[in-house]
Amino acid sequence: MDLPDPTRAVVPPPSVDVAPPPPADPPPTAPRILRRAELDLRPDERLVWSRATGTLVIAMICFALAGLAAWRYAAGTLSLGWTVAGGFCGLFGVGLVLGWRSSLRPEAWLLSVGPERILISIRPYLSDKLTAGDPHILELPVSAIASVRQSTNRRMHQARGESGISYTYVAYLDFRTRGLDLEPLRQQLAREWKPRGTDGNEHVLVEDTMVRVRLGSTRPEAQEVAYMLGEYLVLEPDVSETGSRKPRRKHRAPDPPAG
Structure with missing residues (x-):
């Protein structure tokens, strides 16, 4: 039986490169x-x-309608009901102006x-x-x-x-x-x-x-x-x-x- 030559270098088997697994996607984070x-x-x-320029324009229209209602009521050409409606229109305009200021x-x-x-x-x-x-x-x-x-x-x-x-x-x-x-x-x-x-x-x-x-x-x-x-x-x-x-x-x- 042939014995191995101790002076002969042992060649290791070729290594196989294994690609590392792809990195996992990080978990989603909340903003x-x-x-x-x-x-x-x-x-x-x-x-x-x-x-809010449009809001201001609508407020000016409400003020104009309220002023017109007050003027016609003072002139005796508008009923009290319509004058009250004009007053509510003016109050609505005040709310719009406050929103515009915000x-x-x-x-x-x-x-x-x-x-x-x-x-x-x-x-x-x-x-x-x-x-x-x-x-x-x-x-x-x-x-x-x-x-x-x-x-x-x-x-x-x-x-x-x-x-x-x-x-x-x-x-x-x-x-x-x-x-x-x-x-x-x-x-x-x-x-x-x-x-x-x-x-x-x-x-x-x-x-x-x-x-x-x-x-x-x-x-x-x-x-x-x-x-x-x-x-x-x-x-x-x-x-x-x-x-x-x-x-x-x-x-x-x-x-x-x-x-």
């Missing part, structure tokens, strides 16, 4: 929702404000755009001062935003008992997120004040991985806001959507049996 007192705006962040407050901004984060006020400027201590400033890191687009939603309204149909147009900024758990944001929005006759907070919406912010009339204009966001985010083409709102049906008692 921060800050209180106003916790917020520290940075010098490189630019603000977008809600503009939009001028330093903290009544809608968006803050910066190279590292996008801040969104999830509460309209008319109600954010009521509970300023609650968390209502959403912080979206730029790295967690895949893209942004502007969408226009056309809503169809049909008056109850009438055949006429009217349309309103609502503009949104849609932030498509990635790697974020938006469930805490949904819960926070569910706790927000719900205006009567609506399905809830329509100022900020969450749909799948998208955060939608209602634009309205803004300072600066919506097109300039898109340019601001385009400096840090990928811009998608604008889209147009169609929605409908059916009138609510009143509950009616059943007809009595015949005979």
